Amino acid sequence: xxxxxxxxxxxxxxxxxxxxxxxxxxxxxxxxxxxxxxxxxxxxxxxxxxxxxxxxxxxxxxxxxxxxxxxxxxxxxxxxxxxxxxxxxxxxx
Numbered sequence: 001x002x003x004x005x006x007x008x009x010x011x012x013x014x015x016x017x018x019x020x021x022x023x024x025x026x027x028x029x030x031x032x033x034x035x036x037x038x039x040x041x042x043x044x045x046x047x048x049x050x051x052x053x054x055x056x057x058x059x060x061x062x063x064x065x066x067x068x069x070x071x072x073x074x075x076x077x078x079x080x081x082x083x084x085x086x087x088x089x090x091x092x093x
Contacts, residue, residue: 001020001023001028001046001049001051002020002021002022002023003019003020003054003055003056003057003058003059004019004020004051004052004053004054004055005017005018005019005020005051005052005053005054005055005068005069005072006018006019006020006028006030006049006050006051006052007049007050007052008030008044008048008049008050009048009049009050010048011044011048013042013044016032017032017052017069017072017073018030018031018032018036018042018069019031019032019033019055019059019065019068019069020049021038021041021059022041023046026045026046027043027044027045027046028043028044028046028049029041029042029043029044030042030043030044030049031059031062031065032065032066032069033061033062033063033064033065033066033067033068033069034062034066037062038059038061038062038065052072053072055068
């Protein structure tokens, strides 16, 4: 799951888009490059996350993450490293 864009299905961040920076058994850690950064990610239960896009390049900075998330939200595929996953994919816990 690491390296994908994901949407949150429940809670205060519902329908927001994030980049998955790491994961453990039950949780994923997400960044949007603004509120949640590489150094202070949001931790979310895997059950509440839906993968929406695969990003082939590992993001190295908050600026790269913010640009990728913004590009996705604007409906433009300006990131040459990103590919759309048709219809999204539910994540199993």
